Amino acid sequence: MESTDSPQDQLKRVSQELLSNKIQLHQTTVFLQSILQNSNDLIFATDVDGVLVSFSKGGEKALGYTREELAGSFIRDLADDPLEFDKLTKASREKGSAVRLELPFRGKDGQTIHCDISLTDLTNTEGKTVGRVAICRDITHRKKLQEDLIQIDRLAEIGRIASGVAHEINNPLAIISEISGWAGAVVSDAKGLSEEDREELETAARRIGEQTDRCKAITLQLLSFARGSGPAIASFDIHSLIKKTVSFLEPHLKFKSIDIVLNFEDEALPIKSDPKMLEQVFVNLVSNAIYAVKEKGTDKGRIELKISRAGPNMEIMISDNGTGIPEGDQKKIFDLFYTTKPLGKGTGLGVPICRNIIKKLGGDISVESQEGTGTTFTVRIPV
Amino acid sequence: MTNDKDVKVLLIDDEETLLEYLSKRLLREGFTVKATFSGEEAIQVAGDENFDVAVVDLKMPGIDGVETQKRLKKIQPFLQCIVLTGHGSVESALESGQQDAFKYCLKPIDYEALVETIREAYEKRNELLNAKFREKVEDISSSGLGARGIKRAINELRKTYGID
Ligand SMILES: Nc1ncnc2c1ncn2[C@@H]1O[C@H](COP(=O)(O)OP(=O)(O)O)[C@@H](O)[C@H]1O
Ligand SMILES: [Mg+2]
Numbered sequence: 001m002e003s004t005d006s007p008q009d010q011l012k013r014v015s016q017e018l019l020s021n022k023i024q025l026h027q028t029t030v031f032l033q034s035i036l037q038n039s040n041d042l043i044f045a046t047d048v049d050g051v052l053v054s055f056s057k058g059g060e061k062a063l064g065y066t067r068e069e070l071a072g073s074f075i076r077d078l079a080d081d082p083l084e085f086d087k088l089t090k091a092s093r094e095k096g097s098a099v100r101l102e103l104p105f106r107g108k109d110g111q112t113i114h115c116d117i118s119l120t121d122l123t124n125t126e127g128k129t130v131g132r133v134a135i136c137r138d139i140t141h142r143k144k145l146q147e148d149l150i151q152i153d154r155l156a157e158i159g160r161i162a163s164g165v166a167h168e169i170n171n172p173l174a175i176i177s178e179i180s181g182w183a184g185a186v187v188s189d190a191k192g193l194s195e196e197d198r199e200e201l202e203t204a205a206r207r208i209g210e211q212t213d214r215c216k217a218i219t220l221q222l223l224s225f226a227r228g229s230g231p232a233i234a235s236f237d238i239h240s241l242i243k244k245t246v247s248f249l250e251p252h253l254k255f256k257s258i259d260i261v262l263n264f265e266d267e268a269l270p271i272k273s274d275p276k277m278l279e280q281v282f283v284n285l286v287s288n289a290i291y292a293v294k295e296k297g298t299d300k301g302r303i304e305l306k307i308s309r310a311g312p313n314m315e316i317m318i319s320d321n322g323t324g325i326p327e328g329d330q331k332k333i334f335d336l337f338y339t340t341k342p343l344g345k346g347t348g349l350g351v352p353i354c355r356n357i358i359k360k361l362g363g364d365i366s367v368e369s370q371e372g373t374g375t376t377f378t379v380r381i382p383v
Numbered sequence: 384m385t386n387d388k389d390v391k392v393l394l395i396d397d398e399e400t401l402l403e404y405l406s407k408r409l410l411r412e413g414f415t416v417k418a419t420f421s422g423e424e425a426i427q428v429a430g431d432e433n434f435d436v437a438v439v440d441l442k443m444p445g446i447d448g449v450e451t452q453k454r455l456k457k458i459q460p461f462l463q464c465i466v467l468t469g470h471g472s473v474e475s476a477l478e479s480g481q482q483d484a485f486k487y488c489l490k491p492i493d494y495e496a497l498v499e500t501i502r503e504a505y506e507k508r509n510e511l512l513n514a515k516f517r518e519k520v521e522d523i524s525s526s527g528l529g530a531r532g533i534k535r536a537i538n539e540l541r542k543t544y545g546i547d
Contacts, residue, residue, distance in 0.1 A: 171398055174491035178404035181494050185411055216491050 042105075042115060042136040045122075048129055050074050050089065062138045064108035075134065080104035080112060092119040092132060102139065114143045151336060166219035173216050180208035218280065231274035231360050238271045238278070238314065239264055242305055245282040249290065258293050258301035269307065271314055271383050277357045278381070281365075284350040285318045285377050291341070292322025292375060313363065313380045321374040330367055354379075387413035390505045391433065394418045395425040395451060396440040396467075405494075412498060422451030429458045436485075436504045438497070441468040453483055461512055463504035467492060516544050 005013070035056070036043055042059035046052055052070050060066055063078065070078075079085035084103060091098035097120040105113045115136035122131045184205035187198060246260055286303065293301035298321065306317040325333060332338045334355055339346030358365045363381035392414050396402045399420055406418040417432070419425040423445055425437070437455055441448035452464040463485040485504045488497070523536045 170491055171401070175398070175401045175404070177491065178401055178408065178494070182404045182408050182411075185408060213493070 040138070042113075042134075042138060044075055044134040044136075045131060046075050046134070047131045050076055050132070053131065058138070059136075062107065062113050062140075063105065064111075069108075078105050080106050088117070088119055089132070092121050093129065096121050102143070103136075105136070112140070113138055114140045154337075169219055170216065173212055173219070177209055177212045177216070180205050180212065184209070231277055231357075233272055233274055235270055235272050236275045237268035238273075238307065238316075239266070239269045241275055241279060242282060242307070242316075245279055245286065246305070249283065249286055257299050258290065258303060261302065261304040263304055263306040269314075271381075273361055273381055273383075274357075277361060281354045281357050281379065282316075282318070284354050285379075288350060289318060289320035289322060289375070289377075292324070293320050294322075296321075296323045309383070310380065312382055314383050316379045316381075317376055318379075319374060319376040324371040324373050324375055325367070325369040326371045330369055333367065387502075388415060389435075390501065391415045391435045392417070392501060393425060393429065393434040393437040393455075393462075395420075395422060395437060395443070395448075397421060397443045398440070408494065409498070409501075414501070422446035422448070422454075425451055426454050426458070429455050429462075433459060434462055435508050436501050437462055437464045438501070439464055439466050440490075441466055449484075456483055461508050463508045465497075465500055465504055512544055516540060 036054060037057050039056050040058040040061075041056065042062055043056035044052060044059060045054045052073055052075055055067065055070065076082040076085040076089070081104070084100075088098050088100050088103070097118065099116075099118045101116045102114055103117050105115055107113055116139055117134055117136040119132055119134050121129045122133060124130050184202055187193070187201040187205060190198070193201070242264075243262065246262070286305075289303045293303060300321070302321050304317070304319045306319070308315050308317075329340075333351045335348070336352045337348035338351075339348035355365050358379055358381065361381050363379065365377065365379050367375065367377050369375040392409060394402055394406055394409075394416060396405075397420055402418045402420065406416045409416045417428060417434070419428055422439075422443055425439075437452065439448040439452050439455075443451070446454070448466050448468075452466060455462055455464065464483070466484045466487050467490045468487055485507060486500055488500065492500075519540050520537060523533055523540070528536060
């Protein structure tokens with residue numbers, strides 16, 4: 001006996017199949033949706049031209065865009081280097097899939113998101129490519145860690161170089177210092193010198209000594225920075241320390257009209273801290289201020305140093321009306337090696353050294369700045 | 384107040400130019416100064432001549448500062464040694480001989496600070512010397528010698544310790 005389906009039966013069977021396919025499709029869709037919703041990875045689906053069709057919550061989070069914002073845009077445009085992304089697409093088209101490590105994307109705020117990415121072509125039943133899926137793992141964090149390690153390595157290297165150099169330089173500096181002291185003593189007693197010449201020579205010998213001391217302090221400071229040795233606390237007058245620091249820097253002020261305003265009383269203000277370390281902080285901050293004012297090229301340059309008591313702390317403010325620092329860069333100036341100055345003029349060590357020293361002295365340092373108007377550094381240290 | 388002329392300083396450093404100028408300055412300051420360029424030379428000189436204070440560089444070829452200082456103290460127990468150390472070697476220097484030296488100073492040392500330290504070291508030496516002298520005097524007075532015997536013994540002592 002031959003079984004024959006009535007048209008009704010056939011219709012029933014087809015509609016049942018359809019239903020079960022629909023259920024399956026629904027389940028698959030839910031499944032995919034939940035992956036897109038919950039994965040921390042950046043998952044993109046594009047059409048064959050690379051236009052974004054959907055992307056995961058993880059993608060929204062990492063890039064900072066919402067789905068709506070990106071609908072209809074090209075995935076390649078999210079890559080830091082779209083041409084690199086095109087190469088990857090080409091490879092995927094040829095082989096069905098392609099993998100790239102460390103391909104950077106650019107987020108909404110301009111931030112870089114480093115990703116390991118794998119791209120797979122989606123084909124229909126006839127084997128024709130209808131789109132592509134990209135799964136990207138955000139490795140920014142790992143990358144940052146790596147960079148920190150490299151930075152620590154560089155720092156250690158600098159430390160080694162610094163201690164080598166400082167060691168070699170300290171001896172000749174000590175000799176210069178002795179000879180200048182000797183010359184000063186001889187000049188004081190020399191016969192046959194006019195009073196005027198004697199004073200000139202005495203001043204010259206003293207200045208050589210002072211500048212040598214400054215070099216000695218810097219080499220030592222560099223060493224202590226590299227080695228992390230502790231401060232040497234002493235009692236001293238912070239007013240005269242600041243005056244001395246400013247006079248160190250006076251040669252830099254020649255031929256430029258920069259007013260240095262010392263906004264404090266003449267009398268001594270005693271403080272217990274490390275004078276050499278503080279001196280280095282002020283030399284750094286005031287040099288930066290001088291540079292910023294010169295850079296701006298104004299003929300009404302002004303740098304102000306202000307000291308006041310703030311509770312248990314001494315507060316020293318160093319303000320300038322120089323170039324200022326763009327808001328986005330104000331954090332970066334505390335990073336080692338961050339400099340906007342041309343090669344040979346900037347090291348990018350000044351501000352981080354200051355912060356390091358101030359931390360050791362139990363204080364803190366902050367910056368306020370407006371691009372084009374000026375900058376104020378505030379140093380707070382316990383008295 | 385110390386009279387610098389009385390202070391006999393022994394300088395030991397292999398950096399000859401530095402020592403040349405340092406000794407010139409200290410001489411001019413009024414101290415009595417002898418410069419030597421190695422630990423070996425210093426030890427030899429200390430065999431013939433008495434010093435109050437020695438300024439020793441820690442790092443020298445041959446016997447180093449700590450060892451030099453120890454041997455000098457064997458020859459002249461009251462000698463006060465100021466040891467100059469480079470950055471970073473302070474701790475190791477302290478471990479190897481803190482108790483023997485008057486002071487460890489970080490190089491490069493400031494001239495004024497050095498002069499001050501030499502004067503302090505000299506004071507310390509005199510204090511120790513006087514204390515020792517008094518101790519000996521006590522010993523003599525409690526030894527049951529007669530008045531004349533005591534006086535003679537004390538005069539002997541004065542001579543050995545150079546106190547008048
Ligand atoms: N007073 C200031 N005004 C403007 N920019 C400043 C000032 N101080 C620091 N900066 C910025 O911070 C950067 C880092 O400073 P610093 O760490 O001292 O290194 P360097 O001076 O060698 O560049 C400078 O290159 C400059 O861009
Ligand atoms: Mg700087």
